[in-house]
Structures are given as structure tokens and as C-alpha cells.
Amino acid sequence: MEKRAELYRGKAKSVFTTDDPDRLILLFRNDTSAFDGKKIEQLDRKGMVNNRFNAFIMQTLQAAGVPTQFDTLLSDTECLVKKLDMIPVECVVRNYAAGSLVKRLGIEEGTALAPPTFELFLKDDAKGDPFINASHVVTFGWATADQLARMQALTLQVNDILRALFDQAGLMLVDFKLEFGLFKGEIVLGDEFSPDGCRLWDKDTKKKMDKDRFRQGLGGVIEAYEEVAQRLGVPLS
Numbered sequence: 001m002e003k004r005a006e007l008y009r010g011k012a013k014s015v016f017t018t019d020d021p022d023r024l025i026l027l028f029r030n031d032t033s034a035f036d037g038k039k040i041e042q043l044d045r046k047g048m049v050n051n052r053f054n055a056f057i058m059q060t061l062q063a064a065g066v067p068t069q070f071d072t073l074l075s076d077t078e079c080l081v082k083k084l085d086m087i088p089v090e091c092v093v094r095n096y097a098a099g100s101l102v103k104r105l106g107i108e109e110g111t112a113l114a115p116p117t118f119e120l121f122l123k124d125d126a127k128g129d130p131f132i133n134a135s136h137v138v139t140f141g142w143a144t145a146d147q148l149a150r151m152q153a154l155t156l157q158v159n160d161i162l163r164a165l166f167d168q169a170g171l172m173l174v175d176f177k178l179e180f181g182l183f184k185g186e187i188v189l190g191d192e193f194s195p196d197g198c199r200l201w202d203k204d205t206k207k208k209m210d211k212d213r214f215r216q217g218l219g220g221v222i223e224a225y226e227e228v229a230q231r232l233g234v235p236l237s
């Protein structure tokens with residue numbers, strides 16, 4: 001597989017074309033950003049940890065029947081994925097109240113949410129990733145009603161699979177964000193699943209083990225990501 005031009009440089013990953021028009025290389029960098037890119041730092045080992053973590057989770061989901069972009073782990077910081085036409089909508093599931101839900105609705109942090117909530121945000125940094133609803137998605141043509149229904153069903157399926165996985169590792173899956181795209185007409189899970197895009201709390205101590213450590217300046221960010229990886233049995237180099 002030959003790596004060719006840089007197609008896109010995001011806040012945390014770079015995307016490269018390859019000699020196969022259906023495949024891209026995702027390069028996970030050490031750049032760490034929060035608050036729509038207003039806080040940015042380099043954290044040693046983050047690219048490697050997130051790349052290996054994402055490969056483990058995507059392979060677990062694929063084996064459980066979720067269609068994912070994942071093809072091959074190429075190196076410490078790179079993986080080969082299907083080239084998707086990304087849908088600019090972020091799907092968020094919450095099992096416990098945290099983050100923007102707490103701010104928006106004044107629900108106490110940590111409140112158990114049953115059934116879990118499903119929320120949509122427009123992926124648009126310039127607009128601050130606004131909260132949107134299903135009718136916006138369809139009316140503005142970001143996805144069809146059928147595609148959106150499939151994204152919601154897959155997001156809830158991912159929640160069932162990963163809640164159980166993290167629970168066995170002594171962790172609460174508080175919330176997470178997924179992005180989907182189209183590959184040959186099918187909805188496929190894209191982007192990444194790593195502690196950058198979810199909230200994980202230790203079941204006993206409620207210690208935050210995710211990007212909130214960075215957002216809130218708590219320190220020990222990568223140490224926490226590595227502990228999560230180690231508890232799940234993700235091989236790190």
C-alpha cells in the first residue's frame with residue numbers, strides 16, 4: 001500500500017490518499033485539542049495510544065457485526081481505512097449526564113440516563129458544532145431519513161457492545177461520539193473511537209480517564225488513556 005498525498009489535516013489526525021482509490025491512511029498525531037480547537041497541546045505518545053486503541057475497538061465492533069471503516073493497522077500511528085463519504089453529523093449517546101448535557105439542561109453530572117439519550121450535532125467547527133435534530137439532518141440534506149435511522153441503530157448497537165466491554169474493565173462508558181460515512185451506498189462507522197471522543201470513569205473511584213482530563217487541566221492525560229488500554233488488553237508499543 002503506497003501512501004500518497006495529504007488529503008486533509010484535521011485537529012488530531014491527517015488523512016492521506018493511497019494507490020487504492022477506495023482506501024485512505026489515517027495518521028494519528030500527538031496534537032490534542034478542545035473547545036473547538038481553542039486549546040491545543042502536543043501530548044507525547046497520544047498518536048500511538050489512540051491509533052492502537054481505535055484499531056482494537058473497531059476490530060471488536062466489526063467482529064460483533066457493526067460495519068466499520070477499519071482495514072489494517074499499518075504502524076504505531078497509522079491505519080488503513082475504507083475511504084468514506086463522511087456525513088457531517090456527530091451521533092452522541094449518553095448513559096450518564098456529563099458535558100454539554102449538564103450545561104444545557106442543568107441535569108446533575110453522573111445522573112444515570114435510562115434509556116440512554118441519542119443526540120445529533122452538526123460537524124462544523126466554524127459554527128461551534130451546534131446541537132441539531134433529525135428534521136434538520138433530512139431537510140438540509142446531510143443524510144436521508146433511512147440513513148439517519150441506520151446511524152441511530154448502529155450507534156445504539158455500539159453502545160450495547162462497548163458498555164459491556166468497558167464494564168468488564170471496571171469503567172463506566174458515560175458518553176461517546178461517532179461519525180459515519182457512506183461506502184458503496186452503505187452506512188459505515190468512520191473516524192475513530194478513542195478516549196478523545198468518549199467519557200470513561202472508573203467504576204469505583206469515578207476518576208475521569210478520558211479527554212476531560214485535558215479539557216479540565218487535571219493532568220495525567222496519556223497515563224489515563226494508557227491505563228484504559230491496559231485494562232482492556234489493548235497492545236501498546
Ligand code: ADP
Pocket residue numbers: 008009010011012013014015024069081082083084085086179181190191192
Ligand atoms: P477534525 O476534522 O474534527 O479536526 P480529525 O483531526 O480527527 O478531526 O480529522 C480526521 C478527519 O477525517 C475528519 O474530518 C473525519 O471526518 C475524516 N475521516 C475519518 N474517517 C474517515 C474515512 N474513513 N474516510 C474519509 N474521511 C474520514
Ligand code: UDP
Pocket residue numbers: 090092098099100101129175176177196197198199211
Ligand atoms: N465529542 C467529541 N467531539 C466533539 C464533541 C463531542 O468527541 O466535537 C464527544 C465528547 O468527548 C463526549 C461526547 O462526545 O464524549 C459528548 O460531548 P458533549 O456534547 O458533552 O460536549 P463537550 O462538553 O464534551 O464538548
